[in-house]
Amino acid sequence: MTNRLFLRNLFHTTLAITALFQLSFGQSKPAASGAILQGLKKLNVVGTVLYVAAHPDDENTQLLTYLANERLLRTGYLALTRGDGGQNLIGSEQGEYIGVIRTQELLAARRIDGPDQFFSRANDFGFSKSTDEAVRMWGQEQILGDVVWMIRKYRPDVIITRFPPDSRAGHGHHSASAYLAEEAFKIANDPTKYPEQLKWVKPWQPKRIFWNVFIPGAFMSNKKPDEPGVISVETGLYNPLLGKSYGEIAAESRSQHKSQGFGVPASRGVKIDYLLLKGGEPAPKDPFDGVDLSWKRVPGSAKVQQLINQAITNFKSDKPSASVPVLVQTYKALAQLDTANLYVKAKRQEVEKLIQQCIGLWYETNPADFAASPGEQIRVASSIVNRSDYPVKLLGIQMPAVKKDTAMNLALKPNDVVAFNSAVTIPANQPISQPYWLEKPVNKGLFQVSNQALIGSPENPPAFTTAYSFEIDGQRFVFTQPWSYKSTDPVDGEIYRPFIIQPAVMANLAEKVYVFADDTPKNVDVVLRAGRTSVSGTLKLEVPSGWRVEPEQIPFNLKEKSQEVRVSFRIYPSTTYGEGRLRAVVSTTSPEKTGYASSLRVVAYKHIPTQTLFPAAEAKLVKLDIKVKSKNIGYIAGAGDEVPAALQQIGCVVTPLTARDMNSNLSVYDAIVVGVRAYNTEDWLRNAQPKLLDYVEKGGTMIVQYVTPGGSFIQNGLKTSQLGPYPFVVGRERVTEEDATMTFINPQHPLLNTPNKITEQDFNGWVQERGIYFAQEWDKAYEPIFSAHDVNEASKDGSLIYCKYGKGHYMYTGLVFFRELPAGVPGAYRLFANMISVGK
Ligand SMILES: [Zn+2]
8 A cells, every 4th residue: 555655656746647537538439239229320310510619618518419319410519719718627727738628628528429529720819808809819711711611521411509699699709609600601612712622622501500599698598589580409308229318418528528617417308499590591390401311312322221221120239240241231332332422431430330339349559658759669569359259350450650560360259359469669750749739839819730631620630540450241341540558547447548759858847937036046947857768968948148047058868768857957037127038958869869848748637538748848037126025925725826836936935725724823924815716616715704804904914816706607606705804796897908008096006106116017918818807896995906998898997906904904806817927927926016015
C-alpha cells in the first residue's frame, strides 16, 4: 500500500498526470444485440440532418438523440466554436485549453447519443452582444464559408438551428449561428459562391431550415410560438432496443459537459419540441415531409433494399453472427452501386461495422508507451479475437505510418486471442502531435487552418493506425483503427489514452508570467524532460534586450525516456518598466539540432481521453512600476483561479483559507481575497460569513471576486444571501470589450491613488473583457469606482464597489482579475495592489 502511494506521488510530481479514461474511444466497439438490430434498421434510412449552434452545450441533446436513434438519420451537430472563451468549473485551464477540453466533452457526448460532431474555425473570443460583432470578429467571408463548406460536405436534407437570428438568442454567437446557417442555406447550392471549395465538394441544396424554438433564459423557453409553419416533434420516446428513453440518453450525454457543470437529471415521459420553418419548402406535419428517406433515392438499389429487409426480419438476438452472410451480400451489392454516392459510402461503413459487431470481432494495436519521439523505436502489440464460431480468416496487418506490412492466412479459432508483437520505428520526420487548429498562432477571431479538408473535423485524423485485413464469406474486409495506449490503474481499471508523438526533449518553465515588482532578480526554474532515451545538449533562455540571464547556458544529459531534471536560471530585470518575452532554446547533440523548445501540457480528466499538447516553452516578463503595502493575504479558493500565484509574484505571502481556518485569528491577514465563484461552490462560506464580516469590521480588508447570481437554469445559487456588510445585488451586466473606456467616478478615491496612481494607461492591454457579473444595485454605503460600457450601451457602474465597514474595508468586483493577473497585465496588478493595500 505504502509503496503504491509513494509511486503515485512520484508519478504526480513528474508532470504526467494520471490519465483516466475508460470508454473505448477509437476502439472497435462491441455491441449488444439490441444495438445491432438498431444498426440494421438504420441501414434502411437514407437521410441526413444537421443541427447548428454556437458552443459546446448549446445543442438540444434530446432532439439530437431522437433524430439519431428514433429517426435513425445521419445526424450531425455543427458547433461554430469549441467554447474556448468559457469558464472552467473543473480546473484552471483557460482559452484554447478549455477549447480542447470542450471538444473532447462533445465527442464524449456524441459517443453516448450517436450523432457526428463538427466545428468551424471560429474561436470563442468571449461573450458577444450582437450578431454583427460576432461575425465581424470571425470574419463574415470566412465563417460563412465554413458553414457553406459543412453543408456541402455533409449534405443535410434538413438544417435545424438552436437559436433565433436576433437578440432573443441572448449572445451574439448564438444569433450569429442562426444567421449564418440561414445565409449558408441560401447559397450552398450556388457554384459561384466559394468556388474554391468545389475542388473537394459539390454544391448542395437542403430541402428546408428550421429554428428549434428556444429563447435562452425566457420563461417557458421552448413554448409553442404563435406563428404559422410550426410543427411539433415528440422526443420523449422510449427505445426498447437500447433500454432507455431519449431523455435518459440525453441526460447521460449532456452530463459530459463537466467543465461547464452541466450535469442534468434524466427526463422521462412526453417531451415536445417545436420546429419553426425559416426557409425552404413548407413541412405540414413532419420535419422530413417530402424528403425521400428510403433507398429509392439511390439509383439501382432495389437489391440492397431487399437484402437489408431480409437481415432485419431474420435477425437472431441470441446469434447475431447468423446475419453475417446477408450482410456480406449487402456489402457486395453496395459495391455494384455508384461508389461516389454519399449514402453508398456511408452505408458501406455501417455494414462493415455491423459485420464486425455480429461476429464480436475485436482488434487493437497498443504501443508500449503513450508517446514516442520521431526516429524512436518502440514496441507495439496487436491482438485480434473472433468471439463467435463464424469462420474468419486474418489475411494481414498493415501499419502504413511505420511501413509495416505483414501478410498471413490465418483461420481465427473461436475466442482464441491471436497476438503479434513488433518493434517499429517512428519516421524521423514525423510531425509532433498538435491539434490542427492550434498549429499556427491563435488569432482572436478565427483559428488558422491551412488544410481546407480538415475544416469541420473535431480533431486530427490519427497519424498511427493499423489496417486489419479479414476474409469473411469469401469477401476481403479491411478494418482500420488508430493505435492507442492501454494501461491499468489500480483504482480505475483499464484506461485508454491516445498515442502521440512528442519532441525529443521538452522544457517546462515554472510560470508563464514572471512579474518583477522591483529590481530583485528571480529564479526561473525549468524542468527538462526526455521524450526518448539518451538525449543530451544545452538549454539557454533568450531574454529581451536590457534583461540579463545567468548562466548563459546549462548542459543536460538525460539517459532514460521520461527522465526529468530541474535546472535554474537567474533573471535580472530591465531597469525600465515594460514587458517582453522569455524563450527557451534547446540544442541537442544527436541529432544535432537547435531551436525554440516546446513545453509539455497534459490535460487529464476522467471523462475525456487525456490530451497532450506541446505549446512553445516561453513566458512573459513584466517589469512593474508597483507598490504593495499589504503582504499577508488569506485566499479563499472557489472554482479555481490563478490569482494566488500572481499575488506571490508581487511579493505577497498567500495563505489558502478553508472552513477550519475560520476559527483561527483572521486579523493576522492584511487582506482576505475570495476566489472566483467561491460563494457559488463552497457550502461552508454560508456559516463563515459572520466571521468574515467581523474580520472586516475590526479593521480587515476583504475583496470578493465575481459570483454568478444563480437562479438561471445553468448556475448554482449563492450560498449566502448577504455577500457584504450592506446589501447589494449581483446581476448579469458585463463589459465584454476589453478596451472599453473606464471612467473614474471619483478620481480622488484612495483606490485610484494609493499606493499606485491609477491612470487610463492601466487599462491598456487587458485581455478578453473588462468584467462580468457586475453589482447591479447596492446600498448607499457602497461607492462605485468605475463607470464603463460596451459600444452603444448605457453606462454600468458596478464593476468595483467599495465600502468602509467598522474599521475595515470591503469590495466586490466583477473585473476579471482572474484573467488579467495570470496574463501579466501591468495595470491589473497595480489596481489590485491598491485594493489589497487600501487599509494600510
Ligand atoms: Zn452558447
